[in-house]
Amino acid sequence: MRIGFRVKEILAVTALTALVAVGAGLLHFAQLTRIVVEEGMGQAELVARQLFAQSSRALERTPARGAWEALHQDAELRALLEASVGYSPHLQYALIADDEGEIRLHGEPYKEGGQAADRQTLASLLEVGPVSRTVALYRPGRVYEVRLPLRLGRAPFGTIRLGVSNALLRQELEAALLRGLLLLCLALPLSWIVALGLTRLSLRPIHRITVAMDQARRGELVGTPDLGGEDEFRELASQLELLGKEVQADRLRAVGEEDQILQVADHLEDGMVFLHRDRRILFMNTAAERVIGAPLSWVRGKSLAEVVPAAHPLRGLLARAFETPEGIRNATVWLPLTEESREFLVSAFTVADAHTPVGAVVLLRDLGSLQTLRSLLSYSAKLAALGRLTSGVAHEVKNPLNAMAIHLELLRGRLHGAPDEVRESLKVIDGEIQRLDRVVQGFLKFVRPQELRLASLDLNSHLGEVIALLQPEWESKGIRFSFEPAAGLLPVTADAELLRQACLNLMLNACQAMPSGGEVRVGTTHEAGWAVIRITDTGSGIAPEDLEKIFRLYYTTKPGGSGIGLAMVYRTVQLHDGSIDVQSELDQGTTVTIRLPLG
Secondary structure (H helix, E strand, O other), rough: OOHHHHHHHHHHHHHHHHHHHHHHHHHHHHHHHHHHHHHHHHHHHHHHHHHHHHHHHHHHHHHHHHHHHHHHHHHHHHHHHHHHHHHHOOOOEEEEEEOOOEEEEEHHHHHOOOOOOOOOEEEHHHOOOOHHHHHHHHHOOEEEEEEEEEEOEEEEEEEEEEEHHHHHHHHHHHHHHHHHHHHHHHHHHHHHHHHHHHHOOHHHHHHHHHHHHHHHHHHOOOOOOOOOOOOOHHHHHHHHHHHHHHHHHHHHHHHHHHHHHHHHHOOOOEEEEEOOOOOOEEOHHHHHHHOOOOOOHHHHOOHHHHOOOOOOOOHHHHHHHHHHOEEEEEEEEEEEEOOOOOEEEEEEEEEEEEEEEEEEEEEEEEEHHHHHHHHHHHHHHHHHHHHOOOOOOOOHHHHHHHHHHHHHHHHHHHOEEEEEEHHHHHHHHHHHHHHHHHHHHHHHHHHHHOOOEEEEHHHHHHHHEEEEEEEHHHHHEEEEEEEEOOOOOOOOOEEEEHHHHHHHHHHHHHHHHOOEHHHHHEEEEEEEEEEEEEEEEEOOOOOHHHOOOOOOOOOOOOEEEEOOOOHHHHHHHHHOOEEEEEEOOOOOOEEEEEEEEEE
């Protein structure tokens, strides 16, 4: 029986269609195994990220030592763990393990405290071929894991683990495969009917797909292509494989680069805000969050108009930046912060791609801190210049005083028979010259630059030596000394000689304030990084109006006092980056408290 050409063509096309359908089915099955694994992994990763976000929120509110306890007590995290298995049809369990593999939290609480099994990751199935992947999916009782590491600060803390059963993945695969087989069975009876009309058109759409995929690989925007083909199938497979590899590599590279950029940007003192061309906020660093008044997590994706009020200066600057190609450079603007307004140097300019604006960048520099630093440097320079000037003036005064004292002694030698009034006047002049000389000497000592000889110093033994020096002299005058050193007091870094003189001056003042006898109590304590010295007397006390003046140079309430001792004490404490405080009541006594940094 002779078969006609049309029948041959239909049979050939039908056979070709069947062959293509079988080949496509095998390719589809190979891709289907990958899709099922990727879908299962994607759903598990979504659950893992939810658990990660909830864990991070719990850890942010908790010190490092109570981290696991905080996770245990977080009801939302517990509920999320228990509901995770029901959320995805692929999940068999959800748990959080520590670095040693011990199960700390589990969707089934009775399993907590056990050791997590060491299972193969689900991602490893994507790295093997379709045959190996299919064999792995059909092995009985296999469970694969999706893991997400937890960190506390920058240190590894634990791992979120989600178990995905291959039986559940296999059910998804078989359901999809069944649908494919049903479609294949329907396609074969119909293929000989439509085959003849489709043979001439089959290659054209595939070629268009190849062209479109090549354009997509180059980043060009393409529409929906038609179908076509013979050799173009291989070209399409090659282009699809190349595109998949490049997209995956770009994604990994982008994630790594984004993390590095975020870390660098958050350490910058200047604020940075990146916006989309529709003025939605894409990113801003920590310094910019203080200016905007909200965290990035809250403002991401919102327009600037939704975040700051209409009168905010940044809105006007940004509008001008979009309107002018050169943008705004180094504009001085006062911006409102939470508690005050601060002066900022603001630059805003657009970012263009092929002359088309795609976004904008805003840079914010706080001028207040710069001006404060300049003021401190200028003030320090002025103080140094003033110290040199006053020291020179004091030396210039001292030389004439010495000459006056010498000539006064010469006058006394020539006026042996002078009247009593003359001798009395000479005596007064001599006393005033000596007093003025003491003032100049004290002033020179006060303004002369002091070079500290810093060393580790045990305050308890140091104060004990000062008390031992004063005790023999003042105990005979009815004054008792008591010393209460703090146990385990850490050493301070100080100039031993300067600190000894300061404590000696304070204890002498305490003794001199008790002419009828009394008690001087000396004690040490430690308070949050500070070593504290307290010196208390039971003397006459200091009037309230005099408390603010006692550390002034030359101010004194004692007859014959120079007014230099307490000023030197204050200067010594300041040189050691410490603080001094005085509390006193008339007829009750005085307490002087010195705080010095530990270490």
